Amino acid sequence: MPRNPANLWHDRALALLVSFLSNTLGRLSWTAAQRVGGALGGFCWWVLARDRKRSLAHLEIAFPDSSAAERQRIARASFRDLGTTLGECLHLLRRDSAALSTHITFEGWENLDAVRAAGRPIVILTGHCGNWELLAGALATGGLPLAAVARSLDEPGLQRLLAGLRARFGTETIERGRDGSARQILAALRRGTALGLLID
Numbered sequence: 001m002p003r004n005p006a007n008l009w010h011d012r013a014l015a016l017l018v019s020f021l022s023n024t025l026g027r028l029s030w031t032a033a034q035r036v037g038g039a040l041g042g043f044c045w046w047v048l049a050r051d052r053k054r055s056l057a058h059l060e061i062a063f064p065d066s067s068a069a070e071r072q073r074i075a076r077a078s079f080r081d082l083g084t085t086l087g088e089c090l091h092l093l094r095r096d097s098a099a100l101s102t103h104i105t106f107e108g109w110e111n112l113d114a115v116r117a118a119g120r121p122i123v124i125l126t127g128h129c130g131n132w133e134l135l136a137g138a139l140a141t142g143g144l145p146l147a148a149v150a151r152s153l154d155e156p157g158l159q160r161l162l163a164g165l166r167a168r169f170g171t172e173t174i175e176r177g178r179d180g181s182a183r184q185i186l187a188a189l190r191r192g193t194a195l196g197l198l199i200d
Contacts, residue, residue: 011156011157014157018157021090022090022091022093022094025094026094033091034084035087037084038084038087039083041080041082041086042080042083045079055075055078059074059075085131085133085134092137100141101138103138106138109142112194119192121189122194124146125197125199126196127199132198138169139194141170145170145172146172146194147173147174147193148171148172149181149197150174151175152178172193
């Protein structure tokens with residue numbers, strides 16, 4: 001079925017924006033890319049009214065005893081943090097595994113080695129805290145085959161970008177809820193690939 005022309009235009013515009021941002025941030029240092037990303041997140045706080053209201057509504061549910069000012073502070077910080085994560089990911093689109101590994105320090109890697117040596121399956125559980133995409137890439141480039149199990153994004157263009165970023169550093173994407181995803185999960189475990197799950 002042919003795609004709606006408006007959707008095609010949207011995908012092309014998104015691809016051009018991502019290409020521009022990744023080219024720009026890819027030329028910057030890691031710290032500068034983080035700062036630009038954080039500033040972009042702060043800008044989105046002001047212009048994305050629907051997402052701003054949704055964030056505040058969810059924080060009111062989670063922290064009913066907090067003041068409105070405190071919830072607003074948390075929400076704004078979350079926008080900036082997501083922007084920083086975006087800046088890091090766009091920066092990494094122009095980098096290789098060697099560059100990625102310079103930003104990560106592991107503790108306890110010997111525990112993973114012990115589990116793998118015993119032939120036991122590995123399931124890594126984490127939440128949407130910090131740059132989870134950076135963590136996945138670092139594990140894969142560190143020598144642990146990894147498959148990320150996650151829901152597809154609503155925006156197809158962004159989903160392709162995200163899957164491409166993961167694949168760039170050796171992480172497979174298993175789209176949760178898709179036909180055959182359960183078989184993909186079992187196959188990954190049988191061949192010694194670790195599963196990464198974002199449980200929140």
